[in-house]
Amino acid sequence: MTDDRCVSHGTGTPDLIPVTQHRDAVAALVAPTPVRSVPLADCLGLALAEDLRSPIPLPPFDNSAMDGYAVRSVDLVEADADAPVALPVGEDIPAGRVDVPPLQPGTAHRIMTGAQLPPGADAVVPVERTDGGVREVRIGLAAQPGAHVRRAGEDVGAEATVLTAGTALTPARLGVAAAVGAAELPVHRPARVLVLSTGSELVEPGEPLHPGQIYESNGLMLAAAVRDAGATARLLRFVPDDVDQFHAALEPELAGTDLILTTGGVSAGAYEVVKDALAGQGVEFTKVAMQPGMPQGSGRYRGGPAVVALPGNPVSAMVSFEVFVRPVLRSAAGHRDAHRPVRRAELTEPLRTPAGKRQYRRGRFDPVSGAVALHGGPGSHLLSALAEADCLLEIPEEVTDLPAGSTVDIWLLD
Numbered sequence: 386m387t388d389d390r391c392v393s394h395g396t397g398t399p400d401l402i403p404v405t406q407h408r409d410a411v412a413a414l415v416a417p418t419p420v421r422s423v424p425l426a427d428c429l430g431l432a433l434a435e436d437l438r439s440p441i442p443l444p445p446f447d448n449s450a451m452d453g454y455a456v457r458s459v460d461l462v463e464a465d466a467d468a469p470v471a472l473p474v475g476e477d478i479p480a481g482r483v484d485v486p487p488l489q490p491g492t493a494h495r496i497m498t499g500a501q502l503p504p505g506a507d508a509v510v511p512v513e514r515t516d517g518g519v520r521e522v523r524i525g526l527a528a529q530p531g532a533h534v535r536r537a538g539e540d541v542g543a544e545a546t547v548l549t550a551g552t553a554l555t556p557a558r559l560g561v562a563a564a565v566g567a568a569e570l571p572v573h574r575p576a577r578v579l580v581l582s583t584g585s586e587l588v589e590p591g592e593p594l595h596p597g598q599i600y601e602s603n604g605l606m607l608a609a610a611v612r613d614a615g616a617t618a619r620l621l622r623f624v625p626d627d628v629d630q631f632h633a634a635l636e637p638e639l640a641g642t643d644l645i646l647t648t649g650g651v652s653a654g655a656y657e658v659v660k661d662a663l664a665g666q667g668v669e670f671t672k673v674a675m676q677p678g679m680p681q682g683s684g685r686y687r688g689g690p691a692v693v694a695l696p697g698n699p700v701s702a703m704v705s706f707e708v709f710v711r712p713v714l715r716s717a718a719g720h721r722d723a724h725r726p727v728r729r730a731e732l733t734e735p736l737r738t739p740a741g742k743r744q745y746r747r748g749r750f751d752p753v754s755g756a757v758a759l760h761g762g763p764g765s766h767l768l769s770a771l772a773e774a775d776c777l778l779e780i781p782e783e784v785t786d787l788p789a790g791s792t793v794d795i796w797l798l799d
């Protein structure tokens with residue numbers, strides 16, 4: 386909800402559907418993907434499908450936090466830098482030694498970081514506080530019981546849950562999974578997305594550009610956004626505004642596709658290739674009460690893969706992806722946090738928006754002051770401002786005027 390707002394009445398455009406309605410329609414198209422076991426090395430960024438319980442405590446055994454000497458603290462009560470206590474050294478215990486002999490009273494074992502604490506020892510003296518002796522060691526420090534000892538289970542108790550279902554597998558989470566002995570994890574298969582841009586004006590970046598032509602940017606951008614959302618993307622070469630070429634590009638690629646994402650050709654002109662090709666094939670075209678991103682399509686292509694048809698204006702395509710597609714891909718792949726983080730932020734300047742449409746403006750957020758500044762105008766061709774933005778401001782449909790200092794919801798982008 387946005388504070389300090391002027392609300393307009395009776396300005397809704399009757400043929401526009403609410404953002405929530407289209408969002409629900411898109412969400413209903415993409416089911417959760419199947420779960421399978423995947424080697425840890427291939428799990429980065431995927432969502433864990435089941436809680437991970439540790440079969441062992443971590444650390445698995447009491448061990449030394451320092452290179453030094455394992456001792457009985459009672460043997461060193463009198464020890465002092467000026468009056469060191471000499472103890473005979475029994476054994477060497479490097480990390481990984483499995484047959485660790487007990488520590489006899491009045492002796493020390495030389496021990497390394499990570500090595501098992503010998504039975505009978507209750508403290509470790511760092512080598513720097515000794516003379517480093519190999520047969521006999523002189524220790525100038527009265528060790529406290531437990532000093533420099535890492536106790537079994539201090540980090541993770543046996544049978545404790547270390548990761549919960551829906552967690553995104555970050556490097557540290559993969560680390561803890563390996564530390565408790567997991568070789569594979571149950572994860573959702575990423576959703577498989579096909580990306581196809583349309584437009585006779587489009588030219589491949591790197592090729593010469595003639596008057597009236599523009600470089601194709603939506604396909605690459607959306608394929609990257611799909612991958613960033615944790616799904617896999619197959620980017621097809623864009624097609625001109627030609628229905629036959631559109632179908633010819635799609636047909637051979639349908640197998641193994643969960644979602645077809647198209648851009649362009651969905652508004653009201655004479656050459657709306659996506660609309661012409663997909664209307665009557667299971668895809669409905671609507672106008673959504675939002676800006677950017679008004680013309681939209683969704684459905685199932687000939688009863689098969691889901692289709693989301695995004696508008697061609699680059700900012701409209703990207704914002705529509707954020708609003709409708711990204712959360713759905715993340716939910717389908719099992720992510721608990723499917724949505725962008727939302728914050729409340731204070732506007733640095735006044736903002737006027739048209740009534741009856743939910744606005745998504747591009748902004749820059751200062752997390753220290755909690756202020757958000759608009760970045761670039763509302764035009765849906767202003768791609769460079771989107772590229773520099775770090776958040777989207779979400780302004781509700783009924784709001785038309787916001788004074789500086791009003792608080793608004795923002796979605797934090799990466």
Ligand SMILES: Nc1nc2c(c(=O)[nH]1)N[C@H]1C(S)=C(S)[C@@H](COP(=O)(O)OP(=O)(O)OC[C@H]3O[C@@H](n4cnc5c(N)ncnc54)[C@H](O)[C@@H]3O)O[C@H]1N2
Pocket residue numbers: 582583584586587599600601602603604648649650651652653654657677678679680695696697698699701765
């Ligand atoms: N008479 C009307 N005209 C328009 C309406 C309307 O309701 N009535 N809606 C406007 C809105 S809002 C939008 S958004 C756009 C959406 O149009 P389309 O989805 O049909 O997209 P195109 O016309 O193909 O392209 C729009 C714009 O974007 C550029 N574009 C398209 N594809 C790419 C790409 N892959 N890479 C880079 N740029 C691309 C294209 O050149 C156009 O400039 O329609 C409005 N018009």
Ligand code: MOO
Pocket residue numbers: 675676677678679680696698700701765
């Ligand atoms: O949907 Mo359009 O995005 O307002 O330019």
